[in-house]
Amino acid sequence: SQTIHQWPATLVQPVGSPLSLECTVEGTSNPNLYWYRQAAGRGLQLLFYSVGIGQISSEVPQNLSASRPQDRQFILSSKKLLLSDSGFYLCAWTVLEGDYGYTFGSGTRLTVV
Amino acid sequence: GDSVTQMEGPVTLSEEAFLTINCTYTATGYPSLFWYVQYPGEGLQLLLKATKADDKGSNKGFEATYRKETTSFHLEKGSVQVSDSAVYFCALSGNTNAGKSTFGDGTTLTVKP
Numbered sequence: 001s002q003t004i005h006q007w008p009a010t011l012v013q014p015v016g017s018p019l020s021l022e023c024t025v026e027g028t029s030n031p032n033l034y035w036y037r038q039a040a041g042r043g044l045q046l047l048f049y050s051v052g053i054g055q056i057s058s059e060v061p062q063n064l065s066a067s068r069p070q071d072r073q074f075i076l077s078s079k080k081l082l083l084s085d086s087g088f089y090l091c092a093w094t095v096l097e098g099d100y101g102y103t104f105g106s107g108t109r110l111t112v113v
Numbered sequence: 114g115d116s117v118t119q120m121e122g123p124v125t126l127s128e129e130a131f132l133t134i135n136c137t138y139t140a141t142g143y144p145s146l147f148w149y150v151q152y153p154g155e156g157l158q159l160l161l162k163a164t165k166a167d168d169k170g171s172n173k174g175f176e177a178t179y180r181k182e183t184t185s186f187h188l189e190k191g192s193v194q195v196s197d198s199a200v201y202f203c204a205l206s207g208n209t210n211a212g213k214s215t216f217g218d219g220t221t222l223t224v225k226p
Contacts, residue, residue: 006156032212043218044157044202051211090156094212099164101206102214103146104156 002027006091006105013112019078021062021093022106026072031093033074034102035066038088050074086112115140119203119217126193126224134188136177136203144205146170146179146186147214151200160188160201164205193224 006023013019015037025031035047046059048066056066063082067075074091092102120135138146145164156159161170166181175190186203203217 044216049211049213050135056213075133081121082154092157094206094214099145099206100147101159101162102157103203104149104158107155107156 002103004091004093004103004105006108008108009106010109011111013081013110015083015112016080019081019085019110020074021076021089021091021110023074023076023105024072025074025093028072028093028095030071031095033068034092034094035074035076036092037091038086038090038107044090048076081112083112086110115144115205115207115215117129117203117205117215117217119201119220121218121220122168123221126222128156128195128224128226129192130224132188132190132193132197132222134201134203136186136217138184138203138205138215140184140188140205140207140215142207143181144207146177147204147205147206148175148177148186148188149202149204151197151219157202176206193222195224195226198222198224 003026034049036044050068064078090107091105094102116139118137120162147162148160150160151157163179164171169178171211177186177188200219200221202219204214
């Protein structure tokens with residue numbers, strides 16, 4: 001079966017520290033992968049998406065970057081966190097044109113202090 | 114570009130009441146439409162979907178019909194339960210842009226016993 005793993009579940013980091021969030025997918029090949037951020041009480045903001053290894057598209061300019069070193073691995077990073085980076089980060093995947101909808105990970109709650 | 118407009122919340126209902134959450138969309142072509150549900154502290158889960166006009170998606174007592182003439186995909190449930198309390202997101206996938214979905218801002222539903 002197809003599953004998606006996202007970790008860690010919760011993270012508290014000081015301002016200026018680095019960040020690495022990881023997402024892996026099992027049970028499928030060549031998925032489209034996405035990173036979303038959800039601010040408290042708000043909707044979803046697409047940060048990055050990837051249609052293949054090493055292919056990253058950024059939706060908004062910001063303090064974050066993404067990488068896809070393997071087919072089913074998607075990493076969200078930052079060299080220096082800002083207070084405004086706090087939020088709930090969600091990884092998701094879908095296949096082909098997205099007719100099947102997204103499967104989301106369980107999310108990472110990031111608090112920058 | 115594509116957009117999704119959802120009924121603003123929060124929505125508070127008594128148990129066994131009828132639920133409607135309105136969703137309208139703007140998109141080129143023939144998008145697929147989705148409803149997702151997010152329980153507190155969790156990622157989003159796909160609730161139901163419809164991929165062409167007049168399709169009805171259904172799951173767990175929830176239904177939504179793809180209305181191309183009114184560009185709508187309203188979510189309904191005949192009798193809500195306390196366990197339905199969550200945030201509901203309407204979304205569309207344009208099928209032509211790396212499978213990216215456009216999400217509404219979410220509607221918070223609280224069901225009281």
